Amino acid sequence: MSRKTKPPSSETLARLRDYAERRLTREEVEAALHIPIGEEERAKVVALVRWFRRRYPTPLDRLAYVRRAHRRWRPETPRQKT
Amino acid sequence: MEHFEFDEVEFFRAVQASEVRALLIGRRALVALGLPVLTADYDFWIHIDDIQALNGALEPFGLTPTRSSQEARRTGRYVLENGEMVDVLVARSVPTVDGVTVAFDDVWKRRQELDLAAGVRISLPSLDDLIATKRFAARPKDLEDIRLLEILRSEVEE
Numbered sequence: 001m002s003r004k005t006k007p008p009s010s011e012t013l014a015r016l017r018d019y020a021e022r023r024l025t026r027e028e029v030e031a032a033l034h035i036p037i038g039e040e041e042r043a044k045v046v047a048l049v050r051w052f053r054r055r056y057p058t059p060l061d062r063l064a065y066v067r068r069a070h071r072r073w074r075p076e077t078p079r080q081k082t
Numbered sequence: 083m084e085h086f087e088f089d090e091v092e093f094f095r096a097v098q099a100s101e102v103r104a105l106l107i108g109r110r111a112l113v114a115l116g117l118p119v120l121t122a123d124y125d126f127w128i129h130i131d132d133i134q135a136l137n138g139a140l141e142p143f144g145l146t147p148t149r150s151s152q153e154a155r156r157t158g159r160y161v162l163e164n165g166e167m168v169d170v171l172v173a174r175s176v177p178t179v180d181g182v183t184v185a186f187d188d189v190w191k192r193r194q195e196l197d198l199a200a201g202v203r204i205s206l207p208s209l210d211d212l213i214a215t216k217r218f219a220a221r222p223k224d225l226e227d228i229r230l231l232e233i234l235r236s237e238v239e240e
Contacts, residue, residue: 024220026180032225037233045233052118059114059196059204063090066113070122 088166091199093143098202100139103129103190107215108169109227111206114196117230123167127207127215129186130155130172140168171218178217189214209235 008016024032056062097104106114108125128136133151145162147154154160154172162168175185192208207215213231216224 020223021221024179024222024225029179029217029220029225033228037229041229042233042236045230046237048118049116049234049237053116058198060091060198062113062116062118063110063198066110066118066121067090070120073120 088143091202093140093166094198094204095202096139096142097126097136098204100132100135102132102136102139103186104132104136104205105186105189105193106204106206107171107212111212112227112230114204114206115209115234117227117234119227119230123169125169125171127171127173127186127189129190130174133160133170133172136170137162176215176218178214179220180217182214182217184211184214184218209238 052062056065105127106125107127108123109119109121110124112119113121126136133147133154137145137147137151140162143166144164145166145168146164147160147162149157149160154170158173158176159169159171162170173186175183177183189207189211190205192211193205194208195203195205198204206212209231213228213235216228216231
């Protein structure tokens with residue numbers, strides 16, 4: 001059974017955007033970057049990069065893919081800085 | 083607003099032809115290098131003396147600046163927009179969140195170039211410098227991007 005969800009209000013979207021776009025403090029940045037990159041995380045990223053480079057072998061292919069993907073994923077929302 | 087069919091190759095060709103010292107930064111740089119991340123806009127860091135040249139090069143694409151050149155120089159950034167959004171950083175140097183000053187001229191000297199199409203190349207900061215640029219704004223997603231870039235860098239070094 002599908003269930004329709006109410007879209008968030010513009011105020012909620014603005015709050016979320018502000019939260020996501022906030023500038024972290026030096027301490028927050030250092031704390032986050034001191035978390036070591038684990039083997040699992042590294043392997044996942046490397047696999048993702050290999051897939052992406054194989055599927056889209058040139059920089060132009062990759063840039064074009066992202067343009068298409070962005071249009072597909074956010075077709076009706078106003079453009080926001082990402 | 084008049085609609086322009088945006089041609090990415092022609093866009094980068096125009097930037098190159100203008101001889102603007104322009105570095106592609108932000109998530110599109112990550113994408114070009116092979117990291118599949120989502121982004122809507124183009125981010126450039128250009129030499130502070132090249133604002134008018136960039137504006138002139140991108141005017142045929144209907145991209146218009148949100149600030150005068152003088153104001154852009156004063157504030158250190160502006161946007162070119164018309165459907166597409168091109169965020170332009172024009173500072174001679176930018177401090178990272180941890181207080182390191184990153185100078186455009188140094189980053190430009192260390193740039194890497196990628197072939198985009200026949201006769202079209204794009205300039206990107208080196209991986210180390212791209213990571214440094216992610217410490218400018220220091221948003222949560224910039225930290226995610228730094229981890230991705232560090233993994234990419236370790237793969238390159240292996």
